[in-house]
Amino acid sequence: MHELEVKVPAAQPGSYRVAIGTGLLPGLWPQIKAAFGHRRPFVVTDANVVSAGHLDTLLGGRPAPQFVIDPPGEGSKNITTAVAIVEAMEKAYLGRDTLVVALGGGTVGDMAGFAAAIFKRGVPVVQIPTTTLAQADSAIGGKTGVDSSVSKNAFGAFWHPAAVYIDVAAVQTLDERQYRSGLVESVKHAMIADADYFEFIEQQMDALLARRTDVLETLARFNCTIKGRVIEADPDERNQRRMLNYGHTIGHAVESASNYRLLHGEAIAIGIIAAGRIEVEMGLSEPGRLERVTALLERLDAPTKLSADMDDKQLIDLLRHDKKAVDQWPRFVLLDRLGHVHCPDGQYAIDVGRSIVEKVLGAMANDR
Incomplete structure (x- = not known):
């Protein structure tokens, strides 16, 4: 033991x-x-x-x-x-x-x-x-x-x-x-x-x-x-503990939108892919990382795309209700390399423009 x-x-x-x-x-x-x-x-x-x-x-x-x-x-x-x-x-x-x-x-x-x-x-x-x-x-x-x-x-x-x-x-x-x-x-x-x-x-x-x-x-x-x-560093999620929410912001919205037909891990897999696509949009992703992560999740038979009945506009509305939202919009945890959270100015969750999130979710909706 x-x-x-x-x-x-x-x-x-x-x-x-x-x-x-x-x-x-x-x-x-x-x-x-x-x-x-x-x-x-x-x-x-x-x-x-x-x-x-x-x-x-x-x-x-x-x-x-x-x-x-x-x-x-x-x-x-x-x-x-x-x-x-x-x-x-x-x-x-x-x-x-x-x-x-x-x-x-x-x-x-x-x-x-x-x-x-x-x-x-x-x-x-x-x-x-x-x-x-x-x-x-x-x-x-x-x-x-x-x-x-x-x-x-x-x-x-x-x-x-x-x-x-x-x-x-x-x-x-x-x-x-x-x-x-x-x-x-x-x-x-x-x-x-x-x-x-x-x-x-x-x-x-x-x-x-x-x-x-x-x-x-x-x-x-x-x-x-x-x-x-x-x-130990941040038991009450003042800052660093937010890194544990990677993939969860959009993942929780996906889970709710599915009426919990998706299991938690399945929804988080989609959220991880969405975070990876946001990283690409913001110039934070090294070449091949998103493909490598996608391949690993697919080996688990985890979904990596939005289902046909998933409305990207509904997901945006759910993000506005996120429990961590401030002024009706959450901050996002992103990576700048595998194994390392992007942490500008010591902040483990950062502002991401709504237009970027809408673009990523729209693209994921079109990919299905």
Whole structure:
């Protein structure tokens, strides 16, 4: 087992450990009870995780109050479900000595973390991610939230986990589409921070698609090291942490416009390509980079074009609603070379003219 420490020097002081290994889940409940023995655990999971057997594996027949999100997925990631989770904790007579345990993918982790942040003015949450997406990204960093009827993650809070346990064996139960889609966040981490890591993913793609656990452990270490370093520098996204949003500004708009028919990683793949085309328009892209990134995403079967029913004008309107927008327009994270964010004047997100974005999205609409 490998362990990393993420330091959080901001409003929620302290640090938390990220444990990475294969086959951690069966022995995890006693570890959690030992580490947080004075707290009463409440498990948040979803129907997919239950049917995959992960909840039974974690609990090992032990009783525990729980909330199962059903139907699973982004469609349930809303304030109504968040209220239901909080009320389920109340009905179980839980108080400020509660420990929320998030067992699942990105939706479970976001919702459980958000519920923990608002329950009795805040209780700890432990993240146990079971998908490639959550293990790469959402379980680490403390971003929690739910969607509104207008945009993604409109309600949210920074609520850093008390601990993170990553069992890479858990992703063996994912269907192929979910598995591949989640790997897009690993590509993003490589693009923003480590060109050698990008090359590692290229070289190990066959092993990744075969779900080799040794390679998945290495992937998790790269991801957690990159994200942990960024979070330690900027836990509340004042500046540097914005680099983690690469591909997400347009990607989130694409995800919303698809009514969540696209998985998160699939939408982010399109957002990465859009960012790459903006970089070309602004003279920031070295020759061949966009083609290289496109080829890697296509090996994951991730979409790199807007679908036929995607309206580029609707995407522009959604960008105006982006949670990071100022004066109805977001700033964009861009690269000046693979593994390095373009950072003029120390700013990790920069102004991009609306005309450039409209040109890129219009061209992507015409390319389909």
